[in-house]
Amino acid sequence: MTGDRPLVLVLLEMALLVLLGPLVTGAIQKMKARLQCRQGAGVLQPYRDLIKLLRKGTVQADTASGFFRSIPVLVLAATVAAGALVPVVRVGPPAFPLGDALMLLGLLALARFLTAIGALDAGGAFGGMGASREMTIAPLVEPVLMMVVFSTALTAGTTELGALAAHRGTSWIVAWHAADFLGFAAMLVLLPAETGRIPVDNPDTHLELTMLHEGMLIEHSGPGLGCMMLATHMRQIVTLGLVAALFFPALPADSAGATGLLLGAGAFAVKILVLALYLALVESSYAKLRLFRVPQYLGVGFACALTALALRIL
Template sequence: MIGDRPLALVLVEMILLVLVGPLVTGTIQKMKARLQCRQGAGVFQPYRDLAKLFRKGTVQADTTSGFFWSIPVLVLAATVAAGALVPVIRAGPPAFPLGDAVMLLGLLALARFLTAVGALDAGGAFGGMGASREMTIAPLVEPVLMMVVFSTAVAAGTTELGALAAHRGTSWFLAWRAADFLGFAAMLVLLPAETGRIPVDNPDTHLELTMLHEGMLLEHSGPGFGCMALASHTRQIVTLSLVSALFFPIGPAGGAAGLLLGAGAFAVKILVLATFLALVESSYAKLRLFRVPQYLGVGFVCALTALALRIL
């Protein structure tokens, strides 16, 4: 299926995602702070942190191999490339085929794999602990995510995200069926796991008992850490965009007005999902690691039921 989303628009959307990513993190942090009756840092704090990191020097562990230096580069590249695969402000497949939902999940998995490999390089127990836990949760999240994608792909006959979004059309809210509700519920269960937030992971702590993702970043410093942090922000917004592309896309709309409308709608959708994440983070405690599979099991059941409803 050849689409009409020019390559330039795809690249602009990708850059937009990278630029807005830290803002989403800042917004969630601000909302969390307000919910906890704190003033909190400004929503632009992640940008300041990034700017600081990219200006700092580095301290590298003496046991690391040559791979360690290039890990942040590859992780950032893979995550940003995943950002090129989600439709942001306009639905429809790109004019030249790039990748589909499976490719997007594959690129995110590549970034995760490389992060885990990098964590083992420094030879500290914290990195290994983080890598081990992350690589325990990831294989459990991936099949459920894949099933959620399939539950919408079965209806559209394609796994290309732009085409999936276009298939739903502009009046998606009238056409939602039980399968969509269940699929969306599964996605909401997965969202904290995929973005590394409570109740699966805690992004605010560096305490070895509670952390997953942050543990893997401990040995990175300076610009390398900046790259990893930017990749985390990008990963979060890419995941949120994936949810919106699958469940409430803005349909194809031409012209500058359509693009503006799409951008506005995108902002609203991301804000809604970010609010959800902030609310969940503020109202739940982190789960024990070995409770997480049960938690993800809820998502699995929802996704399987959604698929069954779609296929039967």
């Protein structure tokens, strides 16, 4: 069993993603604020929020069942486990196979499913509405995401993300096939949907007209809400990591040693920051779409992904 990434490295990368997840949210919020000519909160604000929530007491709906208390724990575990599948500081297949891109999407879907279940448990209309909308958007996003993964996997012959990133190697836009451009375009369309941002969702508000994901969190409180928030941050960085692994160039796997790891970490940070800037720009320049316009918006992504697939195969 040869592989470039020992299991310890994989787990350390996962832990790194957990630690950096809130920072990405903070950075996006800060960039958004500056783009909107506001001062904004510091980039560390999400960490402060998390610590505050973890130290608070809980208020639970009196109609909620026994499942409700374990939902945040399971959601967090599933999302963090997805983080173990994203290559961070080094590319290449892991020494012991853990999961591939399909497993990653499956774990994120598991987290979403459990979140929706939790939202229905309190017996309020807000939770149900959020769950209904989220579970409407998700089945439309997932197939397109998979098609983008397939369009890159068809050339690499694998769906393992580390191996996919290694296959991409250092080639950048000039070496791209037309299918890569279309796949990347589809991914850029999907990114706001998968990270729950404008124009699909609005992470800043609890207003019932706009919310999807926030609606599902409304009945959680204290440490439970903290876990859900951490899972949201984690989900965002994992999705960005997926895009980075599929489309951005990576250092060759054999650049071992401490310098190689540091360089890899630096490169990963740059890629994530570029994508974060993209999200901040989109959020600042567009309004949220009406719910029933979202399928049309995702249809653009679907068309791009299908064309990318067709170009790969025909």
